[in-house]
Amino acid sequence: MTVTAQRVQGPEEYLAAAQEKFLQRAYLLAGLFSDPEIFRLEKERIYARAWHFVAHESEIPRPGDYVVRYVADDPLIIVRTESGEIRALYNMCRHRGMQVCRAEAGNAAFFRCPYHGWTYKNTGELIGVPFHREVYGTEGLQRGEWPLISVRLESYEGLLFVNLDPEAVPLREYLGEATFYLDFYLKKSTAGLEVRGAPDRWIFPANWKLGADNFIGDAYHTAFTHRSTVEVGILPVPDANFHKDGPQAIVGPWAGGYVPNLPYAALYPHLIGAMRANLTPAHHAIMDHDLWQSHSTLFPNLSFLNAPGIMPGTPPVAYFTIRVWRPLGPDRMEIWSWYLVERDAPEEWKEASYRAYVLQFGTSGTLEQDDTENWSSITKVAKGQLARTIPLNYRMGLDHLQPLTDWPGPGQAYPVDYTEYAQRHFWTTYFEWMCSNSR
Amino acid sequence: MTAVTEPIHREIEAFLYREAELLDARQYHDWLALLSEDVQYELPQRVTRERSQGEGILDGTGHFLENQWSLRKRIERLATEYAWAEDPPSRTRHFVTNIRVSPGEQQDEFLVRSNVLVYRTRGDDPTYDILSAERYDVLRRVEGSLRLARRRVLLDHSIVLTRNLAIFL
Numbered sequence: 001m002t003v004t005a006q007r008v009q010g011p012e013e014y015l016a017a018a019q020e021k022f023l024q025r026a027y028l029l030a031g032l033f034s035d036p037e038i039f040r041l042e043k044e045r046i047y048a049r050a051w052h053f054v055a056h057e058s059e060i061p062r063p064g065d066y067v068v069r070y071v072a073d074d075p076l077i078i079v080r081t082e083s084g085e086i087r088a089l090y091n092m093c094r095h096r097g098m099q100v101c102r103a104e105a106g107n108a109a110f111f112r113c114p115y116h117g118w119t120y121k122n123t124g125e126l127i128g129v130p131f132h133r134e135v136y137g138t139e140g141l142q143r144g145e146w147p148l149i150s151v152r153l154e155s156y157e158g159l160l161f162v163n164l165d166p167e168a169v170p171l172r173e174y175l176g177e178a179t180f181y182l183d184f185y186l187k188k189s190t191a192g193l194e195v196r197g198a199p200d201r202w203i204f205p206a207n208w209k210l211g212a213d214n215f216i217g218d219a220y221h222t223a224f225t226h227r228s229t230v231e232v233g234i235l236p237v238p239d240a241n242f243h244k245d246g247p248q249a250i251v252g253p254w255a256g257g258y259v260p261n262l263p264y265a266a267l268y269p270h271l272i273g274a275m276r277a278n279l280t281p282a283h284h285a286i287m288d289h290d291l292w293q294s295h296s297t298l299f300p301n302l303s304f305l306n307a308p309g310i311m312p313g314t315p316p317v318a319y320f321t322i323r324v325w326r327p328l329g330p331d332r333m334e335i336w337s338w339y340l341v342e343r344d345a346p347e348e349w350k351e352a353s354y355r356a357y358v359l360q361f362g363t364s365g366t367l368e369q370d371d372t373e374n375w376s377s378i379t380k381v382a383k384g385q386l387a388r389t390i391p392l393n394y395r396m397g398l399d400h401l402q403p404l405t406d407w408p409g410p411g412q413a414y415p416v417d418y419t420e421y422a423q424r425h426f427w428t429t430y431f432e433w434m435c436s437n438s439r
Numbered sequence: 440m441t442a443v444t445e446p447i448h449r450e451i452e453a454f455l456y457r458e459a460e461l462l463d464a465r466q467y468h469d470w471l472a473l474l475s476e477d478v479q480y481e482l483p484q485r486v487t488r489e490r491s492q493g494e495g496i497l498d499g500t501g502h503f504l505e506n507q508w509s510l511r512k513r514i515e516r517l518a519t520e521y522a523w524a525e526d527p528p529s530r531t532r533h534f535v536t537n538i539r540v541s542p543g544e545q546q547d548e549f550l551v552r553s554n555v556l557v558y559r560t561r562g563d564d565p566t567y568d569i570l571s572a573e574r575y576d577v578l579r580r581v582e583g584s585l586r587l588a589r590r591r592v593l594l595d596h597s598i599v600l601t602r603n604l605a606i607f608l
Contacts, residue, residue: 104487104495104597197484197500204602205566228521232512312508334598359509363502364482364604366516369524372602380564 011037014388019431026395026424031388033207033379038434039330046300046433047072051154051161051174053302053324054078056340058158058194060086064107064122067198069162072327076151076162077101077111079122088162089124090149100148105198111148124148157186158193159322175298177410178254180282184293185304185320187278189271189342193320196354199336200362206375207382208301208333209430211325214371215295215303217422219243219257220396225374229366234359236266236308236316243417246291247404251411253429255422256296256304258286265292266308266316268345285408297422299429301325309356317349319357331379335372337362394427396420440542441580443549448540451551451578454585459533459555462607465525467514470607471507475579475586480505482572482592482608496593502604503592517605524605531606532558547580548588555592557608559601568601570594572608 015038018029032038054069055078066079068091075091077100091099093113100111100120110127112119119128124147132141152163154171156179161171168174175182186193214221223240230240237259246258259265264272264287276284286293297303303323308316319339326334339357341350360367381387397419407413414421441447454473461470474480482503488495505513516522537554552575559568577589592608 102487103489103492106488106492197497198486200484200502200599201597202599202601202603206602224521225523226521228516228519228523231519231521232515234512355504355509358501358504359512363599364513366513369603369605370522373524376602 011035011041014038015041015431015435019435021391022394022424022427022431025391026393026398026420027391028394028427029388030378030382030390030392032382033209034330034382035388036330039327041434042327043072046430047074047164047327049163049165049168050300050433051163051168051171052300053159053298053322054088054153054162055160056158056193056195056322056338057086057155057160058192058340058343059105059198062107064109065105066101066108066122067105068101068103070326071162071164074164075099077148078153078160078162079108081121081123082109086153086155086160087122087124088151088153088160089120089122090151092149093118094126094146094148120148124150156182159186174253176252178252178298180280180410181249181251181254181256181293181296182298182304183279184283185306185322188267188275189344190274190278191342191344193340194343196339196341196350199324199338201334201336202363203328203332203334204372204376205331206333206372206379207330208325208327209426210375210378211323211333211335211371212297212299212301212303213423213426214375215305215323216255216297216426217248217257217295217417217420219246219248219295219417220420221374225370226367228370229360232366234310234356234366236310237262243294245415246294246417247407247413247415248417248419248422249407249409249411249413250422250425251409253299254296255425257294257417257422258291259294259307259417261290262292262308263287263290264318265294265306266318268318268342268349271342271345274344282408297426299426300433301327305361307360309353309360311352311356314349314352317353317356319353319360321357321361331383337368394420394424398424440544441547441549443540443542447549448538450585451540451549452538454578455535455538455551455553458587459535462533463531465517465528467517467607471510471514473585473587474507474510475581475588476507478505478507478510478587479589479591480510480607481590482594482604485594485597487597494593495597502594502599503607522605524603527562529559529561529606533608534558543577543579545579549578551576551578555608557606559606561602570596570599570601570608574608 060080077089098115117130126143227240246260248257324336404413484497484500486495534556539552557570575591579588
């Protein structure tokens, strides 16, 4: 086909053209990975409106425990109050806008602004204003009217989500039937999950959507991108094509894929019984086909991976990571990568599992290293004026695959993971959120 | 305890410079040969805490949490034809300074602290990454030669400012 570098007037027009091209032919315009104007609209239309994962409950177990987290540029203190309730407070003093909390984590009953000393309880309530009566008079400042801004916070199975939009639907409604699939990750033990340490954080020059797009359905890249990790024998799989014949499932804001012939993916054996007891017959039907739910993304930028690794002196061990692709700009993202483990697994198993994660994921992980290289490279090229008009091929599976008719879970599933149904689902959802004519 | 004499101090300095040279030249197998069989190589997570709450180093966590086996696996991987993160390779320069040596707890062991600044560029990208850290090493004399038995790298960042740690510090 021929490509013309036609001038595109503005982001709305570009988005509309990109959506049309995508819905008609599954061609994606590469400028979506680099355009600063589109990025500005993403912050307005997605980041200010969708549910965003910020922390796991186990990161703040005691009253007063807090972590500071972000939704794009918006800073939030996620804190457990003295009554045990968890709140999300906007990290901005109501007087001059200073950050009232400048650590990343800790324990505090109060947050005190360094600028003028306004002091807030960890519920957000303003309880101290220096020289209150002298400077405002007895009637001048009603402290009750100036708390830290509270942002909506709701949870699912220990995952804490926030939403900046007071009008947004409740989290459970947003997740819908996606909870069926999240339960594979979150209900492996009756004792629940715990985060080890803090999330790994690192910044590099790539567009956030590349992480979301990869984890939602790009099983195909494992065969080539990750061949080196398979070759050196740290994955308990026969070859780098291990993802090819696992199904792919899609429902609501979620999609992901499975590895075939990998029963329980090296989960600690004593947890298998608990996992089955916590899940439903429909889950059992999937597990009984020796399928293991591996990668997925919850729109817009939360991804999951449950995978096995090889460590010396022990049978293969599973590890579980969840990650946020935090957008910092059209060409910059910060990865937040959490490692979680079942609380009731034995300590030595947890240690081996964590080391398997460190070897494969996080800043130094051999799998993650090659992913970040790819995504940086794509982002760099996508800045070109011609690149804005070049369609990328998202058609895999479109012409020959039929959905499974006997898939036990909700939504739709396809027989193989080497297909781009899940990625097409991500982009279809993206355009629904972004395009004026769909809103 | 083995006293730290002037010749030993110079020998340890030379060891650290040699090691940095091997890393910058990507002679990883030669670098691995400088590590003891029981080496522990760690780069813990760090988070910002209030001053009264310490340095924010999270014990038991790691951007690296390695032993001889896992370091060897990383190095074998970099040598394959498919290690895209480092092919084409980064250009790195390790600047090692402020070397302080004290006797170790065991005979023939030394506690060595050093500061390291690593400069990294890739491709024709005009930007560069800089990583700054203090290293707490244990060097051990094995059959006459020094070996790195333990390294704990304390990064001066809470966010890692490079696309990946496909390099060593």
